[in-house]
Structure formats: structure tokens, C-alpha cells
Amino acid sequence: MSTISVSISPQSTMREVLDIFPGAQRALFRRYHVGGCSSCGFQPTETLEQVCRRSNNLNVDEVLQHIEASHEQDTKIFITAADLSRLLAQDGSIKLLDVRSREEYDAVRIEGSLLMSQPTMQEIMGHWPRTRVFVIVDHQGKAGLDAAAYFLGHGFENVRCLRGGIDGWSQEIDPALPRYRVEQTAQSPS
Secondary structure (H helix, E strand, C coil): CCHHHHCCCCCCCCHHEEEEHHHHHHCCCCCHHHHHHHHHHCCCCEEEEHHHCCCCCHHHHHHHHHHHHHHHHHCEEEEEEEHHHHHHHHHHCCCEEEEEHHHHHHHHCCCEEEECHHHHHHHHHCCCCCCCCCEEHHHHHHHCHHHHHHHHHCCCCCEECCCCCHHHHHHHHHCCCCCCCCCCCCCCCC
């Protein structure tokens, strides 16, 4: 039996799927062209079964297996806060790339991290060796997977993502860093 069926099922909402498997949307889009644009998007309240049905009647069991396999690949990208702390102590050349908003970065950050910006992106793509080790930092270790996948897709071989993000870092390594929550606001139609 697939281990994923313990956590999600065809009746799980897409919100639940993405909470448990943060990389699921990227995986669904990559293989099935589901969830990446307005024509193939889904609502957080739709079930996985509903999304599969209206997406050319995709086989739900196959989709569940694909989400699980993609998640297993994603877990190889993560680095724990403790492992990162040890790595930074051993090698001061390790770069931390913070992909949060400027406001979040200005409010709290890991010392020495770089904020993802257009100039930083140009520097990385144009000048960083593809073998350089760097770690993506986000808020809670979910959004960073997409950034890591982007860089891996562009030939960077040693990109990692901080498990738990800066929130996990503040809990495990540096309790002096303040923790915070990002409030979700409803957007009005344009």
C-alpha cells in the first residue's frame, strides 16, 4: 500500500494536499499540466478526485503515486537546521539565499543571508559556479522548494532548502530570532 494514502486520499482537498506535500502543485503541473495557470488551476476547496476528473479524467491512484514520488525527491533537497548550522561552521563560503519578501527579510534574517532580488539573481545565474553549495531560506520551508527546483533545473547541482525555513531555524538554532506569522488577506477581484 502506498504511504501517501495514509495522509491524503482522493477526497482530500487541494489545500490539504498542498499542506502535506508542498511540492505537489509543481509536480502536478510538470507531469499533467494541472495547477500552474488560470486554465488548469484549481480551488483550495476542490478535492483531488474532482481536479483529476475535470483534467481529462486522470487516474487518481496514478496521480497519488506521482505526488508521493515527487515528495520523496523533494525531501532529498531539504537540509535540517542542525545540519546547516554544522555546515556553516565548517565552511564559511556556504551562501544562504532568502526568498521571502523584503519586509520579512528586513524584520528577521539569518546573519549573512542574501535577499533574492533581481541583481542577486543576475549574480547567481551569471557568475556562481554550478557546483556551488547554497541553501534556500523561506518562512517555513515550503515555498523554498520551488526556488530550489528552479535552480536545479538550471544546472545548479548543490542547492538545498532549509527544512522549516527561518521559523525552524529560530526554534532549533537561534531562539533570539523573532518568530512571526504571515496573515493571508482575501483579494478582491480586479
